[in-house]
Amino acid sequence: MNVDHILRTFGDCGVEYLLIGGMNFLLRHEPVLTYDIDFWIRDTAANLARCDAALRKLDAAWGPTEQDWRPVALQPGWLERQEVFCLTSSSGAIDIFRTVKGLPSWAECNARAHAGRTAGGAAYRGLCDEDMLACQLALPPADRRRSRVEVLERALGHRDHLDDMPS
């Protein structure tokens, strides 16, 4: 996976996004094995177009079925079809979220987001710790990542939600 290349391409194309999920946790806290990079994008027509351009540059492909799996460059308007997409790309698996459960608006989360750089120098913008924790806690208890919740609660100085989760 070439995370730096994906982040630079999104940055170069001016995509307004917030990094969520395991990669954001990995960059902000400690290494976890994660196989995809999750972007919550601002859901406007102009930003969908920028995101589409970035994904075309990354040779991303998507389809509603395996038989219909094709480069996004051949599917005008594909990003408007649903709210979550899981794509293949030449740099690694990419997930695109137009909405995220358990969080306030994209703009509100963006206002308190963390801006950082990977050790390879690629700039990124990701959910703050409070919102990462809220994201985990919005999941059913069985689906939460206990280790991530523990790290986030420690970082935030509280622990209230660990008892009802599997270890």
Place this chain on the structure above:
Amino acid sequence: MSTPAIDPPATAADDLPRQEQERRERAWTPAARWQAIQETIRWAEAQANARRNTPAACIARERRRRR
């Protein structure tokens, strides 16, 4: 009456693995560490039971995330 078990005191040798890990962490530059993480992900992803960057894996993941 049974004798209670008493843990032996920790020795310097017990602490060696942690010290070694900490020394390696200090010796690694952030850039080299980041490169290693990305390469580890690439390697793990290439193992047959962990492929995520395939149409079938993406469709299954998307179905879960849309629930």
